[in-house]
Every structure is written in structure tokens, then in C-alpha cells.
Amino acid sequence: MKYLLLICFLFQISAISANAQAYKYHTVKKGETVFSISQAYDIEEEDIYKYNPDAKSGIGVNEKLVIPIQEGQNSNASAGVKFREHKVQKKETLYSLSKQYEVSIDDIKRYNKHLYAEELESGETIRVPVSGTIPVNKPVASQTSQSKPKSPQDLSRTREHIVLPKETKFGIARKYGMTLEELNELNPKVDVIQPGMMIRVGTNVLEDEPVIITDERLRFYEVKPQETLFSLSQRFGVSQDSLKRLNPALEDGLKYGMILKVPEKENPDFNEEDYAFAEGAADIKVDLENSLSNFSTKEIAVMLPLHLDKIEQDSLESYRNIVLDERVVRISLDFYTGVLMAVEEAKSLGISTNLKVFDTKRQASEVANIISANNFSNTDAVIGPLLQETAEAAASRLENRNIPVVSPLSNREMRGYQNLLQARPTDEVLRKAMMDYIVRNSSGKNVIVIADGTNFRVKSELGNRLPSARFVNPVDKVVKEAQLKNALMPGANWVILESDNISVLSSATSLLNRLAREHDITLLTTNKNSTYEDDNISNMHLGRLKFHYPSVDKEYDTTTSQEFIDSYKARFGNEPNQFAVRGYDLSMDILLRLASAENLMESFQRYPGYTEYYESKFHYLPNPDGGFMNDAIYILKFNEDLTISKANDF
Structure with a gap:
């Protein structure tokens, strides 16, 4: 009964999404591939496979494909433009590709939209427009908003810059208001930069560069263990964005031992104990319900392997059989019931939640598609994905946006992304x-x-x-x-x-x-x-x-949680299992932390003790490799x- 209710609910989500979607038919021409068609319509290959599952086995000439068209999307955006596919090699950059194919960097980004937000990655395949076939009529607003190219006189005024650890060409160019092309022109013999290397840079600064102090008031500071970007911003009395502007390497995350450029004088009101992870704090229990202060609507994304693509419009029974046969899907649905219970409980405390659910299909590539196709800019936290590979894929894609990704069930050692929170202690x-x-x-x-x-x-x-x-x-x-x-x-x-x-x-x-x-x-x-x-x-x-x-979990105590059990049974028809309770505990902890601080990371500093719910407790400490790890466990006895x-x- 519980699974049937959830299946119907998820099916409704799928149906609503489909009803808001427009479509058109595309007749396959000779030489076309799924990739070239997806690029022509500015959609992902997975979007074509979703509505044309047989296309995975190949497409033929004159075959008709269903093409999803978003409202307002121009299906002829790439009409008349010819493309060539290019597999990115090591050390290739957008600048080198623009020179190789005689097109602008903006034109490459225009037809590979993910490059507006992400770096070019070795091994990926992009499409490069053929010079001469690209439309030249650009909106006047776009032309006027672009900064004017620097004159030879501007480039002749330079200064020396010593490369710091973790600095990149991109960061240095941005710091001095230059383009990569201009930086490379000033340093034609410098292919790869190394810490300590001296290079030539410009003297101008971007107009919107938030420079808050002059070089005379700066000094170098070595990052200590367990320090965070938030605590450093409080220590030196500057915003986190200003620290990032002064230290472009921070775009890749804060690391122990990094050398940062910071103000000469520290904030006199800074108290290190308030922002450090206090020794012995793991023994102090914190009740966050007594500290609620941030009642803005919480934007939560849930990523789970639900395999909604296997729901047939005319049959929920087939999906029900999949649920019964596939353990990961069952775990996901059980976990999701706990998330729903937590959202409902938080609502009674005045915490509103906008919950978005995404189906990862147990594939890292699908996670990448989800993030590319949806707006995550206001997301407070991502719960999931369940598996290590997909969780790391989500953290990697969202790290530069400082969006926390909470891995709920994996107990394996994970890669150290700054935004990755491992909620289940490792072995x-x-x-x-x-x-x-x-x-x-x-x-x-x-x-x-x-x-x-x-x-x-x-x-x-x-x-x-x-x-x-x-x-x-x-x-x-x-x-x-x-x-x-x-x-x-x-x-x-x-x-x-x-x-x-x-x-x-x-x-x-x-x-x-x-x-x-x-x-x-x-x-x-x-x-x-x-x-x-x-x-x-x-x-x-x-x-x-x-x-x-x-x-990781304590024994479920029915005497202290009967109200929760009764509410769960009334909603889903049976008692909650360990994954449902885990979903509730973890989601409730996230929502309470967001409601008692500005963000999750700050909550770890503001409340250094542990939180505890029906079966689990949480105490996050900085992971030496990056991100945070829950180290709160139980010692149990028979x-x-x-x-x-x-x-x-x-």
C-alpha cells in the first residue's frame, strides 16, 4: 500500500511535468546522429532517449523522433549553422580552440551552454560552429554591455605577478581585469604556470571588482586545520566573496595549508572559540528547535534513483513490480517517505519547504544532466544521491556554487569536495x-x-x-x-x-x-x-x-516515538523501516539547521554539539580532504x- 501511494504520487509529478512540455516531430536526415540532433535543438541526448527509447539502438533515415521543446524555446536557434564535433584533449582551452577553428570563445559557449558555468574538461565532446555559418546579428544590448577590448597602450602598461599556490590562469586574468587571451599574449612562452613563477599582468581592474583594501594593507596567512571560509571572513572582517576575489584559488575550495592574501589587521571582535570546532563538543547535545530564527522558505532538492522512466502511462503495475524486485528503488522510496514526514513536521514549526525531487537513475551522467537542465541557484541543500558515484558527481557539479550535497547512506570513503557532507559515518x-x-x-x-x-x-x-x-x-x-x-x-x-x-x-x-x-x-x-x-x-x-x-543507528524506541509511528502508519499504511526513519532524521536535521543559521556550514560552527533524533545523531567535522563528515555514532550492547x-x- 505504501509503495502504491508513492508510485501514484511520483507518477503525478511525472505527468504534470509532461503536460507542461511542448513537442515537435523531427524527421531524421542522412548523416544525422542523436548527438547532432540534440545539439540542433539545444537539448540533451537524454531528452531524446527519454521520449524515443528505441533510439538507443540507433536511428534511421526518415525515422520520426519526438523532440521536447521548452516553452519559449526557439527550435531553429541553430538553423543554418554547421558544426564539427571536437573531443577535448589535455591542456586544450577555449582560447586555443577558438584560435584553432577561427571562432570566438563566446560562439563556442553559445552552442555548448554548460561552458558558461563549468570549465572545459579533457575527454568531453563539444560541438564547434563552423566559421562563416554563425549568425552575426546580435542584440544591441549585448554589444553595448560588453567591455571594450583593451588597446595596445593598455596592454603596454604591465606589472609583475608572482604565482601563488593553487592560482590558475583564469583566476589571475580575472583578478587583473584581463581576458585569458590578453594574459597569454603578455606571456607567450608560459604554457603551464607554477607557484613562485613570475609573469606579466595588466594594471587595470574590472569595474565591478569588489576591492576593499589596497595591497599595502594585505599580508599572507596560512590556513589552519578546521578553519572554514566563514570563520576566516569573520576573523578578518571581510565578506567571503571579497576573500575569493583576493584569492582566486578559493574557487577550488579552501584547503588546510593554503596561503591566502588577507587584511593586515584582524577583526578585533573575532572570538576564535565561537568559530572553531570545540574540543569535546561532540559530547554536548543540542536541541535546534530552541534556536529557530531563519524562517525563509527552504529550497531543498532530493536526488534518488527512482527509475521513473520505467513508469508506463497506462500501467502502474509494471513499476510496482520493479519496486518489489529492485532493492535500491525500495530503499529510495522508503527514504523518501521519511523526507516527506520531516517536511510535514518542520511545517508545524513554521519552516516552509519547497521540495524538488529528481530521478538519478543510478547514473552519474543523469545527475550531470539534471544539474545542467535545472536552476539550482537558490538551492539551500541537496539530499542525495544515495550512491557514492552519483553523490560525488552532484558535489563536483555544485561545488563552485557552494551548494551543500548531503550523502545520506554511503559509508565509503569519498572524494573531498568542499560542499560534500557525508551524513553516514564511515567504517x-x-x-x-x-x-x-x-x-x-x-x-x-x-x-x-x-x-x-x-x-x-x-x-x-x-x-x-x-x-x-x-x-x-x-x-x-x-x-x-x-x-x-x-x-x-x-x-x-x-x-x-x-x-x-x-x-x-x-x-x-x-x-x-x-x-x-x-x-x-x-x-x-x-x-x-x-x-x-x-x-x-x-x-x-x-x-x-x-x-x-x-x-550508526541506535535501537528504535517505540515508547518515545509512538506519535511518529502513528502518523507514519496513517499516511503510508504500515510502520516505518530503518530507511524511512533515516530519511526523517537526516531531513529534519537539515531543515532545523537551515532554520537556525544562515546556511548549513554556519550551523556547524554556531552549534558545535551533536543533534539527535529517533535513530540517528549528527555531529559534522571538517574532513581533512575537504567537505564535512558526521562522526556521531553509538556504542551499543546486547x-x-x-x-x-x-x-x-x-
Whole structure:
């Protein structure tokens, strides 16, 4: 029932979108390809495949294709213009291509609109208009608004510039109000710039350049760990945009160790503690509902692999079968129900949300198409995509716009984009937290480590941090009783079990369960992997052994969340599962943070403690490679009655 309701809702979204769309037929001519047709109509290839799925197998002469035409779009915008396809090679630039094909950079961008917002990438294929076939009648407004070319006299007045780390030709040219062509003309022998290199630049500055201080009042500053662009703007009393103008390298994101040009004097009212991630703040719980102040409508984009392209106009049953057969789609729909519940709950607190849902189809290329075809300029946050590759694709495309992309479920190590927030702690974060817990509470315990060969790194770290620990090595994937008995001592025994092999885990837990009749034994692990869910591992044994492990989610407490469960059942017909609750927790946290600060990044600084909801908690710290990572986890333990509770420090 829940899936049927969601399918109908998503189908309505799809239908509404289609009804607002205009179409025309295109008859395929000899030599035409899907790519050339898409370029002729100024649309993406995926738009053609969406309405002509058979085109993926090829198109033939005189075949009719359905072409979507946006309202107001001129389908003959490229009429009469001839194109050649060009695959971008390494070190090629728009300037070099304009020279090679004798066309202007603006004309190349005109027919490859993504280049207005993105850099030219090696390996991509663009279309270059053939010189002589390009319309020359341009609007007067466009001509008058363009800045006049610099005269030879202007270019003769130059100064020297020392290239700083992370600076690019594009950034340097913009900084001095020059074009790339002019910069290259002043430095004809400089192909690739390097830090410390001295080059010639102009002396003029763009009229709209927000220069707020003169060079005499500047100094160099080395970025410290965990500093952010927001905290630096507060430290030096300048806007973030001004810092970026002074330091073009910041367009690629702030990095630890970067050398920045900043004002000589710092803001006297700046308090570093207010903007740093305080030591020990992860132990302080924050209730953001008590700090709501920003009640502007929140623009949220949700990217999930819904595969809406598989919905047939005359049959929802086929899509329902897809949902039942494909786990990722089921997870996406469950997660989305949680998002909807959070939006509704936030509304009761006065937080309005404009929610836009996009279908990623589990493809990074589709994510790129979504971002290119839609306006994300006012977006406060993107929730999703679910998978690592698609989440990284979204973060990469939106990084230069400072739009946060929140990866909700991936626990893999991800690339360090400045705008990427990893909401699910990685396995390494879990392992480290559990290791710290063991070391912190091991005093007075007889610690025994059982680790197989694949876990040698954890074994080695435990040995270094717990010098008095005893080690029992499995033999032929089995833990021997004699070895384990010899390692046990009177009093409290902590046994740390590190393996994902069913034979090792089964023999160890069974043996420890028997020995627990005569010894005080607590079982712990830094990695509760899926093998613990095997039928050969007895939960009764784990309960008797007071099994401790790290977890992203705590046990769902129905006594404290009955109202949520009842509301969910009333809306979707059954109780929420872990992905629905995760969708609610994460979305509610994002909406509350946006309503209690100017943006997500500022909320991390303003409220350095952790937030907690039905199953999850969140505490974001800067990732050394860029972006932010949630390091808030639970240490859980099995009880003899087979319940699971949070473990407190002893």
C-alpha cells in the first residue's frame, strides 16, 4: 500500500511535468546522429532517449523522433549553422580552440551552454560552429554591455605577478581585469604556470571588482586545520566573496595549508572559540528547535534513483513490480517517505519547504544532466544521491556554487569536495570510536584479542594501545578452547573479536558462551559486520556475553516515538523501516539547521554539539580532504533479554 501511494504520487509529478512540455516531430536526415540532433535543438541526448527509447539502438533515415521543446524555446536557434564535433584533449582551452577553428570563445559557449558555468574538461565532446555559418546579428544590448577590448597602450602598461599556490590562469586574468587571451599574449612562452613563477599582468581592474583594501594593507596567512571560509571572513572582517576575489584559488575550495592574501589587521571582535570546532563538543547535545530564527522558505532538492522512466502511462503495475524486485528503488522510496514526514513536521514549526525531487537513475551522467537542465541557484541543500558515484558527481557539479550535497547512506570513503557532507559515518570512523571506547574503559580489565589474519591492522593497533593485552590466534579458522582458557583470568575479562569469517565468529562466540558460566566475560568488536547476522551466530550467546559494538543507528524506541509511528502508519499504511526513519532524521536535521543559521556550514560552527533524533545523531567535522563528515555514532550492547541499549562509559 505504501509503495502504491508513492508510485501514484511520483507518477503525478511525472505527468504534470509532461503536460507542461511542448513537442515537435523531427524527421531524421542522412548523416544525422542523436548527438547532432540534440545539439540542433539545444537539448540533451537524454531528452531524446527519454521520449524515443528505441533510439538507443540507433536511428534511421526518415525515422520520426519526438523532440521536447521548452516553452519559449526557439527550435531553429541553430538553423543554418554547421558544426564539427571536437573531443577535448589535455591542456586544450577555449582560447586555443577558438584560435584553432577561427571562432570566438563566446560562439563556442553559445552552442555548448554548460561552458558558461563549468570549465572545459579533457575527454568531453563539444560541438564547434563552423566559421562563416554563425549568425552575426546580435542584440544591441549585448554589444553595448560588453567591455571594450583593451588597446595596445593598455596592454603596454604591465606589472609583475608572482604565482601563488593553487592560482590558475583564469583566476589571475580575472583578478587583473584581463581576458585569458590578453594574459597569454603578455606571456607567450608560459604554457603551464607554477607557484613562485613570475609573469606579466595588466594594471587595470574590472569595474565591478569588489576591492576593499589596497595591497599595502594585505599580508599572507596560512590556513589552519578546521578553519572554514566563514570563520576566516569573520576573523578578518571581510565578506567571503571579497576573500575569493583576493584569492582566486578559493574557487577550488579552501584547503588546510593554503596561503591566502588577507587584511593586515584582524577583526578585533573575532572570538576564535565561537568559530572553531570545540574540543569535546561532540559530547554536548543540542536541541535546534530552541534556536529557530531563519524562517525563509527552504529550497531543498532530493536526488534518488527512482527509475521513473520505467513508469508506463497506462500501467502502474509494471513499476510496482520493479519496486518489489529492485532493492535500491525500495530503499529510495522508503527514504523518501521519511523526507516527506520531516517536511510535514518542520511545517508545524513554521519552516516552509519547497521540495524538488529528481530521478538519478543510478547514473552519474543523469545527475550531470539534471544539474545542467535545472536552476539550482537558490538551492539551500541537496539530499542525495544515495550512491557514492552519483553523490560525488552532484558535489563536483555544485561545488563552485557552494551548494551543500548531503550523502545520506554511503559509508565509503569519498572524494573531498568542499560542499560534500557525508551524513553516514564511515567504517573507519566507527572503528576508531570503538577503539577509543575500549582504551578509555579497559583499566582493570583482562583484555584478550582474537583476530584473524585479515584483521592484522586492527590487531596491531590494539597491541600498541593496550600493551598488556593477550592475543589468541584462530587455528584453521577455529578458536581453540585450550588457548582461550589459558588467556582468561579471575575478574573482568574483555574479549575483542575481530573477524568476518563465519567459522571464526561461530566457534569463538559458542566457546565464550560456555566459558562465561565460570568467568566474567564481555565480548566487544570494532566492526559488527554482516556475518554477525548469520543464523549460526546465536543472539542468545551475544546477550549473555554483553556484546558491545559501534553503530550508526541506535535501537528504535517505540515508547518515545509512538506519535511518529502513528502518523507514519496513517499516511503510508504500515510502520516505518530503518530507511524511512533515516530519511526523517537526516531531513529534519537539515531543515532545523537551515532554520537556525544562515546556511548549513554556519550551523556547524554556531552549534558545535551533536543533534539527535529517533535513530540517528549528527555531529559534522571538517574532513581533512575537504567537505564535512558526521562522526556521531553509538556504542551499543546486547542485553540478556535480547534487547539492545546504549552502552555508557564504565
